[in-house]
Amino acid sequence: MKIIVGVKRVLDYNVKARVKADKSGIELQNVKMSMNPFDEIAVEEALRIKEAGHAEEVVVVSIGPTASQETIRTGLAMGADRGILIETEELLQPLAIAKLFKHVIDKESPGLVILGKQAIDGDNNQTGQMLSALTGMRQATFASKMEFEGSDVLKVTREVDAGLESIRVSLPAVVTTDLRLNEPRYAKLPNIMKAKKKPLEIIPVADTGVDVTSKLSVVEVNEPPTREAGVIVSSVTELVDKLRNEAKVI
């Protein structure tokens, strides 16, 4: 079985996003970019599945600008076998991303696709579900545990609002990762060197024939309102007094 993993290049989670002065978006020049943290978890899970003998090949796929090659190389250094970059300078919506993933899947026929539950830039949480709907592959989102039951059934424990839920899906399936699925490994130096030689196919978005136009557009991006500075109280007694008599919330 082959596993396809989505890896998106995003503003590093430690960097505070700054709105551009012209309100067109977020400043992404000269800031640290990294692999979306949920996608690191996705790569790790795919590698563990391969190491456990359930898969033969792990392919990391990114859709984005030339610089996304770095993100793919990170996945290769973690242990993935090869990479595919669908190159575009445009910021695409999840529907277009899902259609591009479908294009890859039609060619590669994976048994399993693992994506992150959400990209921490757009916070959309849509691509995996859309891909499942477009391909007819089964869907298991927000996974915190994946267990094979034979070669073509997967039991997935999912993080839901009231706790945990488990479902059984037949393969092929699309799984999206939650934070507790695993702790991703760090790429070791020799593997980073080796990753430079692993195959990385680059496909210009135009060559896919996929219509990536969107009827959803960003009108403007603004800073959120800031909270007014509060006060430091000197004791629990003062705190309780303020909550009772000033804020009147208890």
Place this chain on the structure above:
Amino acid sequence: MNTLILAEHEDGELRAATLSVVACARQLAEHSAGEVHLLVAASDAEGLAAKAAALPGVDKVLVATDAAYEHELAENLAALVVKHADDYEHILFAETASGKNVMPRVAALLDVSGVSGIIEVKSADTYVRPIYAGNALATVRSEDAVKVITVRPTAFDAVASAGGSAAVDSVDAADIDAGVSFVGQELSDSDRPELTSADIVVSGGRGMQNGDNFSMLDEIAGKLGAAVGASRAAVDAGFVPNEYQVGQTGKVVAPNLYLAVGISGAIQHLAGMKDSKVIVAINKDEEAPIFQVADYGLVADLFDALPELSTALEAG
């Protein structure tokens, strides 16, 4: 044109989140002069249909009954929504684990963009949604014929649960997908209020040191009638279960009072609670970023402050 909402329910009651989505739908209906319809999918929908029909602002309730709807499997719910999607301009879901699971499927099956987690309606086609953990607010416009949206419940005041009298229609269930099945669940059985709709939330972070110490927060929550939440670090460390996590990738809360104890205030945590009316932080590090959003900050060791707080609350 009309708006369709997929209702969420558990144990025979509509979830609070759905009441907030109805409030959002009312705003959309004003812009597009349409009706608000609520779709209830359940294995036994009779009682639910009556509750749905009583929501003020709902014009019609569509009820689909099938044993498979006992569990909220995305394949089955999305197929049902799509089957009845004709003639709607807006299709709304709550931004909950269940709504997030289903909405994008519906959008993809209708070949339109999904719009995640809106917090404001500007017009029938223009909405505001947080991006980058709430560090920016994007105003987006959809020119799709159908707008498929999740609504952030904390951003819209829930409608009342009584006062309306909508018509109830039964509608056909959709085909059930045999390739996916529900296995089981582990739900926390707490008698505390639900985290996302509680009036007061008391949250603990890594500073709590272990799960046992959360009993100090439980005690305070009990006295305040509050829900208990946590940071990701506290969940990852196993102090409390996953459903306690508040933040960018956990739950979003906006109670009247949010008490953050031993939480540093990372942007991912702030994304889930900074719209609370009053924020209190207890942290021993006066430099902790949580103090920048707190209305009242107490620089103290939580192991001294929490017992004192518990006693002070008793004093009434």
